[in-house]
Amino acid sequence: MTTGTNYILGVYGDDDAALKAVKQIRAAGVKVHEVYSPFPIHGIDEALGYKRSRLPRAAFMFGTLGLILALTMQFWMLGYDWQMIIGGKNYASLPPFIPVTFELTVLLSALGMVATFMIASDLKPYKKARIFDIRITDDKHVVAIDLASNNALAKEEISSIVAQSGAEEVNEKIFE
């Protein structure tokens, strides 16, 4: 036995082949760790059984926060904290506050959602990428299978299932 995490990798040259393979491998009872690709493969989420992202909800909530903050700030500052008559108008009224409210809603919604994405996917400048295959960011699609989560099956069995799924190569990857 080797130390660290041991993966079997199926390498595919085509996105549709990788998608078909994922369905086959999962149907054969093998748990797929993750699929890595140079561009998004359409339909892979369903094939891997991923739920829809909840990022739209995050965007909505951050947007609502921006809206409330912007309105509170403007009404408090001009309507309560320091009242000033400008052009003979009310101290505070909604119509002239709409542009700033809109901008802050968009700003907080965008920044909040992107920050949520960065945290959820653990993307940060000093992070060392866990590269399964150097060609993933070029033109190869890789289906990674974690051996530890497939205890019921022997390594050779998994390899043959991957090979039968139409993989160009079947490789092993060990992360120390």
Added chain:
Amino acid sequence: MEVVSSVRTPLVTGAKTVGDVTQDICERVEAKPAKSWFLAIAISLCFLAVGIYSLYVTLWEGIGVWGLNKTIGWAWDITNFVWWVGIGHAGTLISAILLLFRQKWRMSINRAAEAMTIFAVICAAIFPLVHMGRLWLGFYWVLPLPNTFGSLWVNFNSPLLWDVFAITTYFTVSLVFWYIGLIPDFATIRDRAKNKISAAIYGALSFGWTGAAKDWSRYETVSLILAGLATPLVLSVHTIVSFDFATSIIPGWHTTIFPPYFVAGAVFSGFAMVLTLMLITRKVYKLEDYITIQHIENMNIIIIVTGSIVGIAYLTELFMAWYSGVSYEQYAFLNRATGPYWWAYATMMTCNVVSPQLFWFKKIRTSLWATFALSIVVNIGMWFERFVIIVTSLHRDFLPSSWAMFYPTFYDVGDYLFTFGFFFTAFFLFAKFFPVINMAEVKGIIKSNTSSQKALK
């Protein structure tokens, strides 16, 4: 499996494979810069040097060094500001609005157009900042920060303040949108890096991207929602810029058609600038297979549409001035067309209304030289549009005794040169060190694209 009609012109020509896309785009980043690149950046840096001197004097002496006078308090500075903000609009239109409309031809031009947006907005922001005079105190004047005067807050009823929020939000969201798109491509460059320094730099820039399906799924969600947010945002930005004028009571500015008319004008000038730069980039980097004649034709069609909207807006303004029966309004427009600044008005009309109509001819809109020349003409016209709106509305005010003319000084020109120097230096650095085409997006359309090409044969 996606099916593309065989009748449709392919978006990428030259029967490229996914691997070819990586190779074609990355080799520009990895190779030593060409002599033409050094020459281009040297010229830009010369402009920047003159501009830095001019800006230094402007900041040191104050804006009295500009040609402004008591009657004309806004001239080149605000003209340049509106012009640069307008140029930025094409990038967001391409990356956000065309994404929502599922226009796939945007894919090979969005990266460079978004970069232009970011640099153009920085250039634009310089003018109002410098115009504040004591820029170092500006934070208290434009941002609602607690201060020792009370706190005396900023005036949220003022369109100038709305502009601060609009431009800041626009810049931030555009930058984030652009960067999210760059992450997977930085990862590609990182994985190809030959030496340790570039591996470390592109490694940090790629944020540890691995291309996992889960991350791609989130990436696509984020892109779609950012596009949805950026679409009303980009329309709001030039709307609010137009409020700077439209909410005043100056004849020539006090117009309700300003918001849509400014937005159309912004997209018009933005696409012209995208064409100017993309035609050069395409030639220098030999990207003819990615930025095809089809792309150029599509952009020229947008120029006809927006140019015609601008033309209609000019005519509507003239009609409304006559129809309103307000003598001041009528004089403002008569003075624009026939007064001492008639030449600026004539330049604007020729460049913005007449010249884009030439694109109705297929021969002209598919010709590279004609497109390049007309794209520059359009931007000259759009600069004059802002100059006409701003200066000719101000120079003859309600009291004939205060009528004046505006004469730019060296520093008016020099500060404008600064923005050109900055814009082109930034663009050339971008074109050298960043992937100029969104590889990940283009790779996604390669297969459906090549199969349609095969069907054509």
